[in-house]
Amino acid sequence: MAIPKVVLFYAFRPVPDPDALRLWQRDLCEGLGLRGRILLSRHGINATVGGDVTVLKTYVRKTREYAPFHDVDVRWSDGTGLDAEGRSLDFPRLVVRTRDEIVSFGVPDEVVVDEHGVVGGGTRLTPDQLDALVAERGDEVVLLDGRNAVEAEVGRFRGAVVPDVRHTADFVRELDSGRWDDLKGRPVVTYCTGGIRCEVLTSLMRSRGFDEVYQLDGGIVRYGEQRGDRGLWEGHLYVFDERMTVPFTEEAVDIAACSVCGEPTSRVANREDLPGRPLRPVCAAHA
Secondary structure, three states: OOEEEHHHHHEEEEOOOHHHHHHHHHHHHHHOOOOEEEEEOOOOEEEEEEEEHHHHHHHHHHHOHHHHHHHOOOOEEEEEOEEOOOOOOOOOOEEEEOOOOOOOOHHHHHHEOOOOOOOOEEEEHHHHHHHHHHHHHHHHHHEEEEOOOOHHHHHHEEOOEEOOOOOOOOOHHHHHOOHHHHHHHOOOEEOOOHHHHHHHHHHHHHHHOOOOOEOOHHHHHHHHHHHHHOOOEOOOEOOOOOOOEEEOOOOOOEEEEOOOOOOEOEEEOOOOOOOOEEEEOOOOOHO
């Protein structure tokens, strides 16, 4: 019986020929009938791929055969379904691209990567270690959302600082503006979907004078896998595929307000009635 799944992983490793890796990943996924989005750069790989669980296991195994990616930490989640040809319904197509950065902060030359990952990043915390830090140091701890503002509207850690950013590159502007300088003397824990944005964000923060910086290892996905909705997390997780948002358990609550009528919702959609079709929370009646 075919079981739809989605895998999410990244690896910051020096890549001497990103375009050769692009062709290899494209051919691998096409040969296996997989869909998703894979970004490659000289800094590494960032991939979200959907399909049948058995086929995805083959894809992960073959990707790990490339020496720099042998230890990639893969997160699994349930997919929506498969079409008649066994292809994921969560992705309309396969996209494999090379870019200057696998996370678009707009500062590729500031990011230094070696065989261990991003140089100068924050201290990694497991979900247990995050909970322990908050329990020990209380309100002194700052939970900093490393995602775009609309992602945080549908789900976030309780009491988190949510920067008013629309694009990942806006974080550099925020850091350089001095707006967060009052946090430099406090323990700051950054978090994002799967952890990849925090790898770069924490290194940028440390280079700008933030002393005690942490990153949630494995991101929200790993925290939700272990805690469900019984920890510090509340709401739904925004994801980058056709599902748009997913709950960790049936206990997940709707914390966003519909941008049309104000009703609680966990849905997001492009507002066709607004210039630029911005992504906003919308209830079922206005989706």
